Amino acid sequence: MDKDEILKALANPARMDILNWLKNPEEHFPTQEHPFEMGVCASQFERCGLSQSTVSAHLGTLHRAGLVTSKRVGQWIFYKRNEETIAAFLQQLTQDL
Amino acid sequence: MDKDEILKALANPARMDILNWLKNPEEHFPTQEHPFEMGVCASQFERCGLSQSTVSAHLGTLHRAGLVTSKRVGQWIFYKRNEETIAAFLQQLTQDL
């Protein structure tokens, strides 16, 4: 759990949006045809107006920071919030800051 | 209270250090001759190894984000943590994130 890396990951509106959208997949990704238990399909995030490669980079940043988990299912990769890391980060920040 | 601006301000090790040092001025700034009730004199932060202009810019960033307050006393400017904003930010982040 690298606090600095997480702070950098959060210090970007697009990535913060992604994390927030993942709190309510049903609401924010109504076009997804896969069940939401698997998570949200990477391509769904292109709805923010950014290109596929940019979205992929943002998801990579969030994943490297430990804020999301990913799981390949066939040709798709599904993302979920990593609530454990998020909670641990908030706890540490509350203590440190 | 601009959450994004605060996150950007926190996403830098030097600025995070400054905020942390301000929690225990007596311990981290033993060379200060002014009473700590006024806060910590700007020049004290040059102990992090950065130049005067760079330290000034970091303090400006923290101040613009509302994370510290400043008060001019004579030719010096003293800085303190802004606990209200810090607490409000933590609360909002815990709710939003």
Next chain:
DNA sequence: TCCATATATCGGGAAAATCCGATTTATACT
């Protein structure tokens, strides 16, 4: 094997962040 789809990576351009030394501004003291 060949093609379609999904994602990652590459290469590069634009913008923002970081840092410094030099200068300017503000205050204090003589």
Next chain:
DNA sequence: AGTATAAATCGGATTTTCCCGATATATGGA
């Protein structure tokens, strides 16, 4: 007025971030 100290701002070099289109890689199905 003249000097000294503290802090902000300027100008510029370097690094990092952000974004894109193009290409590479991975998987699935015909």
